[in-house]
Structures are given as C-alpha cells and as structure tokens.
Amino acid sequence: MSAIKDSRNINFNIKHLRKGDPLPPFNGKLRVYNMRYCPYAQRTILALNAKQIDYEVVNIDLIDKPEWLTTKSAFAKVPAIEIAEDVTIYESLVTVEYLDEVYPKRPLLPQDPLKKALDKIIVEASAPIQSLFIKILKFSDTVNEEHVAAYHKALDFIQEQLKNRGTVFLDGSEPGYADYMIWPWFERLRAFAHDERVRLEPSKYSLLLEYIDNMLKDSAVSQYLIPLEILAKFHEAYTKKERPNYELLNECLKSF
Amino acid sequence: MSAIKDSRNINFNIKHLRKGDPLPPFNGKLRVYNMRYCPYAQRTILALNAKQIDYEVVNIDLIDKPEWLTTKSAFAKVPAIEIAEDVTIYESLVTVEYLDEVYPKRPLLPQDPLKKALDKIIVEASAPIQSLFIKILKFSDTVNEEHVAAYHKALDFIQEQLKNRGTVFLDGSEPGYADYMIWPWFERLRAFAHDERVRLEPSKYSLLLEYIDNMLKDSAVSQYLIPLEILAKFHEAYTKKERPNYELLNECLKSF
Numbered sequence: 001m002s003a004i005k006d007s008r009n010i011n012f013n014i015k016h017l018r019k020g021d022p023l024p025p026f027n028g029k030l031r032v033y034n035m036r037y038c039p040y041a042q043r044t045i046l047a048l049n050a051k052q053i054d055y056e057v058v059n060i061d062l063i064d065k066p067e068w069l070t071t072k073s074a075f076a077k078v079p080a081i082e083i084a085e086d087v088t089i090y091e092s093l094v095t096v097e098y099l100d101e102v103y104p105k106r107p108l109l110p111q112d113p114l115k116k117a118l119d120k121i122i123v124e125a126s127a128p129i130q131s132l133f134i135k136i137l138k139f140s141d142t143v144n145e146e147h148v149a150a151y152h153k154a155l156d157f158i159q160e161q162l163k164n165r166g167t168v169f170l171d172g173s174e175p176g177y178a179d180y181m182i183w184p185w186f187e188r189l190r191a192f193a194h195d196e197r198v199r200l201e202p203s204k205y206s207l208l209l210e211y212i213d214n215m216l217k218d219s220a221v222s223q224y225l226i227p228l229e230i231l232a233k234f235h236e237a238y239t240k241k242e243r244p245n246y247e248l249l250n251e252c253l254k255s256f
Numbered sequence: 257m258s259a260i261k262d263s264r265n266i267n268f269n270i271k272h273l274r275k276g277d278p279l280p281p282f283n284g285k286l287r288v289y290n291m292r293y294c295p296y297a298q299r300t301i302l303a304l305n306a307k308q309i310d311y312e313v314v315n316i317d318l319i320d321k322p323e324w325l326t327t328k329s330a331f332a333k334v335p336a337i338e339i340a341e342d343v344t345i346y347e348s349l350v351t352v353e354y355l356d357e358v359y360p361k362r363p364l365l366p367q368d369p370l371k372k373a374l375d376k377i378i379v380e381a382s383a384p385i386q387s388l389f390i391k392i393l394k395f396s397d398t399v400n401e402e403h404v405a406a407y408h409k410a411l412d413f414i415q416e417q418l419k420n421r422g423t424v425f426l427d428g429s430e431p432g433y434a435d436y437m438i439w440p441w442f443e444r445l446r447a448f449a450h451d452e453r454v455r456l457e458p459s460k461y462s463l464l465l466e467y468i469d470n471m472l473k474d475s476a477v478s479q480y481l482i483p484l485e486i487l488a489k490f491h492e493a494y495t496k497k498e499r500p501n502y503e504l505l506n507e508c509l510k511s512f
Binding site: 074089093097101102121125153 | 330331339343345346347349350351353354357358369370372373374376377380381409413
C-alpha cells in the first residue's frame with residue numbers, strides 16, 4: 001500500500017472510522033479527529049503542518065459516526081484535537097489559535113493586535129466562498145444572484161487585501177493565519193472551476209490566481225493536497241445525492 | 257428628553273443615521289458603529305461597558321444605510337469600531353478580542369490557552385440559539401424539529417458548562433468573555449418566551465434561569481438592557497414583514 005506519508009510519517013489517508021469501530025487507544029501524541037475532505041478540519045491540519053507539530057490523525061466517517069465521537073467533540077463534528085487523554089478542543093479556528101499559542105514556533109497569527117484583528121476579518125469575510133460551494137453541492141436549486149455576488153465580493157476583498165499588502169502571501173513572505181484559514185476554499189474552488197458561477201476570470205483575478213499558485217507550492221499545503229480529479233469525484237456524490245466515499249483516495253492509491 | 261445615559265454619559269439611544277445623513281466628524285474617541293437592537297453589536301458594547309472604556313456610539317439604520325458606511329465596515333455591517341480616524345475593526349468577536357488585548361483592565365478572556373479555547377467553544381456552541389430566533393422571525397415556515405433540537409442541545413451544553421464549573425458565571429464570580437458573548441441571545445430569549453419552541457422549562461433549566469437572573473444584575477448588561485416590551489415590539493415588525501422601527505426606544509422615552 002502506497003499511502004501518502006509526510007516527512008514525519010503521518011498517514012493522512014487512513015480509513016475513516018464508523019459506528020462499531022473501536023476508539024484507538026490514546027498514546028500521548030496530539031491527535032486530530034479529522035475527515036480527509038473536510039475543509040474545516042483541513043485548517044487544523046495546515047496549522048499543524050506549518051508549525052511542524054508532531055501529531056496523529058483519526059479519520060471519522062461523518063455519515064455513520066462512531067459512538068464515542070461525542071465524548072471527544074460534544075457536537076460530533078470535526079476537527080477536534082485531543083491534547084491529553086479526554087482533553088479535547090474543537091471548532092477549527094479555536095484549535096488553530098490554541099496551537100499557535102501553545103506552540104510558539106513559526107507563529108501564524110500576527111503579534112500586533114490590529115494586524116491580528118485584520119487577519120481574522122479576512123477569514124470572516126471569506127465565508128461566502130465556502131457558503132456558495134455548500135449551496136451548489138447540496139441546495140443547487142436555491143443558488144441565486146445574491147449568493148454569487150457575495151462570493152465575488154469576498155474574492156474582491158481578499159484580492160484587494162493582497163494588493164494593498166503587496167506581499168506574496170497575506171501574511172508576508174510565507175503563509176500565515178489568514179492564508180491557511182482560507183486556503184481550503186481555494187483548494188476546492190479549483191474543483192468547481194467548470195461552474196461558470198465559481199470560475200475566476202483571469203482578467204479580473206490575476207493576482208488571486210497567482211496567489212493560489214504560490215499557495216500550492218507551500219509544503220504545509222502541498223503535503224495535504226488532494227488530487228483535483230479525486231476532489232471533484234468526491235464532491236460529485238453530493239450533487240448526485242449519493243453517499244460520499246471517504247475512502248476514495250485510499251482506493252485510488254491502492255490501485256497503483 | 258430622558259434618554260438613558262450610563263455613568264460615563266454615553267447615549268446609546270441616539271437616532272440611527274441613514275442614507276443622506278452626514279458622517280459625524282471623528283473626534284479621537286473610540287467609536288462604535290452600532291444598531292441599538294443588533295445582538296452582534298451588543299457584544300462589542302458589553303465588552304466596552306465591562307472594561308469601562310470611554311467610547312461614543314454612532315447608530316446605523318441597517319435598512320437604509322448611509323453611503324459612508326462601507327468606508328468604515330467593508331461589508332456595511334455592524335458592529336465596527338473606529339480606533340483612529342479611518343482605522344476600523346469589524347466582526348463582533350474580532351472587535352472584542354482586540355479590545356481585550358489593547359485594554360488589559362478587567363480581562364474578559366481567560367489567560368490560560370485551554371480555558372480560553374473552552375470559552376470560545378461555548379460561544380460557537382451557542383450559535384443555534386440565535387439561529388432559531390432568526391428563523392422564527394424571518395423564515396417562520398421553515399422552522400423544523402431539527403432546529404428546535406439544536407437550540408435545546410446548545411442550551412443543555414451551556415447549562416452543563418455552568419454546572420461543571422460551579423461558578424455564578426461561566427467565567428467565574430463576574431461575567432467574562434463567554435458570558436458577554438452569548439448574553440445577547442439570552443436577552444432576546446426573554447422576548448420570545450411566549451413561543452413554546454423557545455420557552456425554558458423551569459424544571460429542566462433552573463440553573464440557566466438563575467444564571468440569566470444573575471446576568472441581568474450585572475452593570476455592563478443592565479445599562480444597555482432594552483425593556484422587554486420594547487424588544488418584543490421591535491421584533492414584531494419582522495414577523496409582520498414590516499420595516500423595523502429603530503427609533504422605538506427613543507419614541508418611548510420621549511413620551512415620558
């Protein structure tokens with residue numbers, strides 16, 4: 001089996017545990033309850049990767065959740081991080097801020113309170129991007145001009161921030177909090193590029209497209225990147241009202 | 257005119273500015289762009305009140321927004337705080353975290369990273385409370401059992417936290433970040449209490465009801481409290497699909 005492993009030998013692509021599967025015993029290593037395609041859980045993974053924190057992954061089948069999940073994450077959502085046995089933190093941004101405080105190496109949030117606030121504003125402002133994807137996938141009939149306008153307004157805002165800051169990444173010469181927290185939307189945007197409503201017009205979004213290219217080269221991003229075809233195929237299930245196949249990447253990798 | 261003023265002579269109930277109204281000149285004092293009935297803007301006001309920061313209020317008519325609002329808050333939302341001329345911060349939780357960092361007196365967030373994370377989890381977990389209110393007000397036909405169950409799950413979670421912590425407030429012997437950030441939902445809950453779906457059963461929620469009573473006595477809360485009848489009347493407009501009357505409180509106060 002040729003599962004992707006990162007430099008610290010983390011296997012991201014292990015099987016997603018479901019109802020009936022036992023809870024793997026906690027061995028003291030920081031653990032992430034994850035779903036391989038979840039953009040929110042990806043934020044936590046990106047922060048861990050960027051900061052080179054040692055961790056292990058427990059993937060969760062979100063359709064058929066293991067019974068013990070609510071003992072780790074009260075609302076049975078991912079991501080959750082387990083920092084000591086049965087001491088867990090959840091909500092993606094909360095996990096990342098915690099990690100950034102406790103592991104000071106490679107700080108992600110700016111130290112200056114105003115710059116920190118502006119980074120968080122960018123993250124909040126990016127919400128309509130992900131909202132549009134969710135609507136297209138799950139409630140396609142309800143997508144209206146207002147949703148698409150909000151999507152473009154969010155993109156315009158981010159591009160404007162990039163332009164004003166004049167740096168390769170929002171957070172400077174290497175990605176930081178704002179970059180990693182909004183990256184999952186941009187990774188998915190590539191899988192929706194066939195959709196006229198989502199597509200980034202090169203004439204209008206040249207700076208943003210260049211930014212996406214730069215982000216793709218970052219090692220925290222690239223080591224967790226899902227091949228575009230797999231990402232598209234995974235999301236197809238939603239539009240077809242089928243059960244998403246969490247093991248798609250594993251099956252693909254095994255076939256080699 | 258007997259407008260309510262707090263001890264530092266802040267008038268919360270000034271007229272809501274609308275299209276055509278000029279931008280009041282910035283005089284160097286920290287300013288809040290606010291809407292008197294907005295639960296998100298209330299978070300910022302509560303933090304300012306609790307920390308006894310000197311500030312002024314500019315109320316905004318959110319139906320007929322002043323042209324200059326987007327120069328202060330890119331997405332034309334409240335709250336926004338102006339910390340120096342044309343330097344603004346928006347998104348309620350972002351403003352509060354900024355204020356808590358820059359004004360260290362009476363810290364609202366716990367200093368310990370894990371406790372801080374748990375406070376933020378409570379705030380995130382409270383979201384279904386406000387969501388249910390919004391749905392009841394604006395999309396009453398769409399309210400289903402799932403929404404009501406999520407509402408009760410959020411309440412249960414908060415009550416459980418209170419019980420486990422064993423303190424008068426979530427943050428100890430006086431309210432802190434978690435308490436103030438979720439308070440706007442509890443203030444509104446009182447105005448929806450006639451609705452079976454919202455009402456807190458005393459046998460099930462005695463601890464939470466006691467907590468609400470204690471919060472009502474806090475001075476940061478009480479100085480900004482809207483009389484229950486006014487709050488109910490303001491919200492009636494939504495269910496009747498009428499324009500909400502932002503000056504309701506002023507009109508009421510003037511009639512005395």
